[in-house]
Amino acid sequence: MDGSLFYWILWSLWVYLTFIMNKQHPLRFGMSACILVIIILSDVHFTVGGYQVLASGVFTLVLSYIILGKEKNGVLLYAIICSVIVTISYVTFRLFEIFDPVWIIFPKIWMMSIGLLFLGILLQNTLKRRLLIIICGTMHGEICYAFFLNRFQFSYPIGALPYLDICVLATMLLLVWSFLENAGTILQNQFRFPHKGKQKST
Template sequence: YVSILFAGTLLGLISKFKRLTAAYVLFSSFIVMIAYVCFHLFALFDPVWLIFPRKWMLALLMIALAIILHTNKVYRLIIILFGSIQGEFLYAYILNKYSFPHLIGSYAYLDGITLAAALLGAWSGFEYLTSFYEKHINHLEKEKGKQKLS
């Protein structure tokens, strides 16, 4: 029930966006959902290609998709959260077709989403730090150039 509440809250948040922005966020979360489900199905049927822990690989995949799809940091987080919860629902539906039980919104899911959110926060901090230094270093270089000219 918590997963339904979580998905409903995110959908309510997305509904407050402008129409075109909401459509793009929903489309982006659909892409993340498909990637989430494909990753889990590949990991289930062919686990050999998992070269490091599943949580880390999935978090990096979702972050890479979010960074490619959006420049806004809030939208990135929203599409990761909404796409992953939709992916959980679809993955559970697919596994249920084959009589495999799967708990939606389990602690393992929440661990992975927390890891993805933390890594996304670290990436956003890195982006902010680089733009900050670029702005101030370029400003100092321009001042040095003006001093050399005079």
């Protein structure tokens, strides 16, 4: 069912941020509020130039623009280049899905999410920037894909629930990867393993 992963993952994240995460964390309230807004807007749509657009996709894209706008020029330029690479990869996958669907060997949502995971890991080295280029790149890809289909008189809703499933699953995979990358530091901070003293030589 389209949207099931989107709702399950986002509601789980919201519960974690609201009831489990450290109350003193500076990003806790902002992240939980953004997740609620995305869920609320997931069923809101409007029409622009003959294209049907879902409000949640536009909200996440604008939010990503605002966050990226605070970066330094060099970082911003590199993020734009990475976003274009993600866009091209996303659109290419969607077009191959139409013209040669036989190579889709397991569920499309997993193939695309894993592909986005690898792109994010290869192109950026922090979780925040990985998420930003994935969100910007895939949303730009949605726009390009809708434009392409419109040339052949096919309508395609930009940022619909199937897209949100892919985007949220890729985000979850990036969070898991980031946890594994920092697992050693996290465990050391949580459990405070004792250091063995040096043995004296006799």
